[in-house]
Amino acid sequence: MTLLYRVSELPAGVFQRLKELFKAYRAVGALYFWSKRLNLDEGVGLALERAQQLPSYYRHAFDEESRVYQFGEVERMGRPRKIVLQLPLADALHPNCGAYIKDNTLVVRLGNGERLELPLPERALRWLQEKEREVAPLKVTKIVRIQWREDKRPEYLKVQIVLRVERQKPVMPDPKSALLCYVDANSDYGIVAVYAVSDGSETKVLETPKLRPPNRGRRLRAAAKRQAAAAYGHKRGINLALARLSTRFRAKGWVKAAAARIFKKAFQRANGRSLMMNFDIPDPESIKGSYLQKTLLSLEKVADNLAKWFGVYATFECYPSTKCPFCDSELEIVHTRRTRIAYCARCGFYDDRDFVPFYHWCKALGLPMPKHPLRKLQLPEELKLLINSVRPGSPG
Numbered sequence: 001m002t003l004l005y006r007v008s009e010l011p012a013g014v015f016q017r018l019k020e021l022f023k024a025y026r027a028v029g030a031l032y033f034w035s036k037r038l039n040l041d042e043g044v045g046l047a048l049e050r051a052q053q054l055p056s057y058y059r060h061a062f063d064e065e066s067r068v069y070q071f072g073e074v075e076r077m078g079r080p081r082k083i084v085l086q087l088p089l090a091d092a093l094h095p096n097c098g099a100y101i102k103d104n105t106l107v108v109r110l111g112n113g114e115r116l117e118l119p120l121p122e123r124a125l126r127w128l129q130e131k132e133r134e135v136a137p138l139k140v141t142k143i144v145r146i147q148w149r150e151d152k153r154p155e156y157l158k159v160q161i162v163l164r165v166e167r168q169k170p171v172m173p174d175p176k177s178a179l180l181c182y183v184d185a186n187s188d189y190g191i192v193a194v195y196a197v198s199d200g201s202e203t204k205v206l207e208t209p210k211l212r213p214p215n216r217g218r219r220l221r222a223a224a225k226r227q228a229a230a231a232y233g234h235k236r237g238i239n240l241a242l243a244r245l246s247t248r249f250r251a252k253g254w255v256k257a258a259a260a261r262i263f264k265k266a267f268q269r270a271n272g273r274s275l276m277m278n279f280d281i282p283d284p285e286s287i288k289g290s291y292l293q294k295t296l297l298s299l300e301k302v303a304d305n306l307a308k309w310f311g312v313y314a315t316f317e318c319y320p321s322t323k324c325p326f327c328d329s330e331l332e333i334v335h336t337r338r339t340r341i342a343y344c345a346r347c348g349f350y351d352d353r354d355f356v357p358f359y360h361w362c363k364a365l366g367l368p369m370p371k372h373p374l375r376k377l378q379l380p381e382e383l384k385l386l387i388n389s390v391r392p393g394s395p396g
């Protein structure tokens with residue numbers, strides 16, 4: 001949940017105080033982060049000593065025993081963004097925390113009894129309640145992140161409320177009694193999901209939704225125009241930036257919404273079964289130049305967060321889409337207007353290329369192969385001939 005507040009509308013002096021607090025916090029945080037990362041115990045000690053200068057409620061961020069400890073994933077964390085001030089909002093109703101919610105106000109404590117009060121819109125309060133209900137009776141840890149652009153005159157204060165829930169890492173369920181959900185982002189298309197169940201003797205595919213970002217054509221045409229203008233040296237920088245904007249427009253929001261839909265459907269389909277999900281997300285190298293680019297990569301983080309939130313067993317493994325799942329031959333591709341069909345000239349297997357990794361996943365889980373194709377396919381004539389001509393003994 002991200003909220004924006006105009007800096008100019010904050011009470012006089014409060015923003016300055018926030019900046020000072022952040023300066024002090026950032027210095028300690030940076031020393032702590034890098035010392036941890038480099039295994040320098042004396043640096044960690046020094047950081048903790050320095051932390052004594054911070055208001056007491058912010059020291060929880062450095063307390064490994066605390067639920068709002070901020071450095072738990074220090075080894076794997078990327079470089080922390082330098083303008084992020086993470087204020088722990090541990091227990092929203094407890095005024096001893098760095099930040100807390102009172103009625104419909106977010107109160108951020110600034111030290112020396114000073115506080116910054118930010119009105120919380122109705123939708124934020126509703127969202128918080130909804131989220132807490134989703135994981136009840138588990139307790140939600142809330143973190144408030146406050147940031148601003150370090151310009152001379154930053155316009156907005158960006159306030160994010162981040163929720164976390166503490167739970168045990170889910171164990172791998174028995175694939176024979178779980179709802180299987182394979183999500184493939186390795187596609188020009190967007191995101192493709194396969195929902196299936198298997199009892200060990202038969203693997204039944206329930207649904208194969210494809211999610212595609214809206215208005216791709218229009219946005220791409222707009223971007224192409226901008227790129228062409230830039231190529232002619234016409235306001236180059238601006239046009240390139242606009243081209244990037246229109247291709248990536250709202251893409252991240254779309255990924256979030258798509259991931260939420262995939263999980264929701266999985267819960268519906270699971271109907272009480274445990275869930276087993278795999279997210280097949282391409283490595284950054286292989287999708288260079290693809291229009292979805294970073295957007296698809298962001299699916300990993302989004303899906304990981306959702307899996308942790310709901311306590312779902314999820315893996316992030318890539319399975320081949322160019323190898324026949326039955327005989328390991330290299331698959332060939334024919335393009336139809338709507339689909340890329342992968343087929344095996346040796347054994348006659350064919351299906352939408354986007355579904356091929358799902359077969360390999362079934363194989364890896366020791367499950368029987370589903371019937372192919374997973375959904376009805378319009379085969380081009382030449383492919384029909386080819387497939388009918390393969391030698392007998394072909395599967396399916």
Ligand SMILES: [Zn+2]
Nearest residue numbers: 324327344347
């Ligand atoms: Zn084959």
